[in-house]
Amino acid sequence: MSSLPFGIIVESAVAVLLMLTIGYCILLNDRLKKLHADRDALKQMIGDLIRATDMANSAIKGLREAATEADATLTSRMEEADRFAVELANHVTAGRTVMDRIARVTDTVRRNQAPAAPAPQAQVKAPLPGDGPIAPSAKGAQAALERLAAHQRRRESAA
Template sequence: MFGLPLGLFVESAVAILLALTIGYCVVLNERLKRLHADKDMMRQMVADLVGATNLANQAIKELKQTAIEADLSLNSRLEEAERFGIELANHVTAGTAVMERIAKITSVARNSQTMAQPVEETTKVQSALQQLSERVRTRGAAA
């Protein structure tokens, strides 16, 4: 008698353990499904991240190229501005020299005008004296 209930007890314990094992396998199966779903999502995220990284690298290359072009353009404009600055300074220097020459010419012209007036007055005085002496001679000859 003891054999039967004991055998039944052992078989029931095995059945319960088997049912628990099956339940645990079902839970593990669900977890594995979620893990595989997460794995696919992670693959997609990694692929998206790689794509974004490639786009960022391309953008960085383009920015570097743009910066190089801007630097070259800026350098050429700065060199051109320096040339224009030097040329402008030369023109200012030449203009100053011309202004100084004009000032000297004007000064000489003014001085010659002031000197010309006494000379003209002197010639006028001499002319008047000559005319007076000629009258005196013509009167003396007439008398």
Template sequence: MFGLPLGLFVEGAVAILLAMTIGYCMILNGRLKRLHQDKDAMRQMVADLVGATNMANQAIKELKSSAVEADLALTARLEEAERFGIELANHVTAGTVLMERIAKITSVARHSQAIEPVVPVETPNKVQSALAQLSERVRSRGAAA
């Protein structure tokens, strides 16, 4: 061609291609190193995520057990309060009956001594309505259970 031997031209082209291949391999090597570094970082991130998920699951289990315990304690206290309410209502009723008896006795005693007439004591309507409400709550709780 222009005085250059064909072999030298081919070898020069091969040398240029070889240099380009070496350069491209260096670029690929750098990319592979970054990919491996990212892979290690990703592996660490996944491990951290799994750990956080396990901790969250454990916390949820503990919250559920705490909620069940609180529900049982609250139910027991509500039942105890209802029993005390019924007992208190029974005591109020017994007290009302006792007051009526005492009122009748004093009324008879006053009439026998002719002091002055006494108005009989009536059972308060509030006590009767409270008793009715308590018995209705007990019935509704029994039906709900």
């Protein structure tokens, strides 16, 4: 009879251990289900990341093309602006040369024009090439040159 209680104790211990093993298996099964679910979510996230990376690469390629095109456009416009600057400088130089010539001509005309002596009342004077409309034109040209020189001084002082 002494073996009967020992057999029941052993079988009870085996039953308890078997119940603990079954409980632990249920717990492991739940954890494995969660791990599989997380693995599927991770696969989805990796797929989304790959698509986002591809989109970013294509956007970078587009930005590079746009930057290259903008650089080419800017370079051509800068070259055109340089050509216009040289042309404008040439025009300014030519304008100054013309202005200097006009100033010399007006100075020469001023020096060559002597004040006319009043003519006697009885004599009729024939018009000379220096009289009449030419003299006012020289005065107008001189006034225009003075205005131009003043304008140029204002622009140079502003710069």
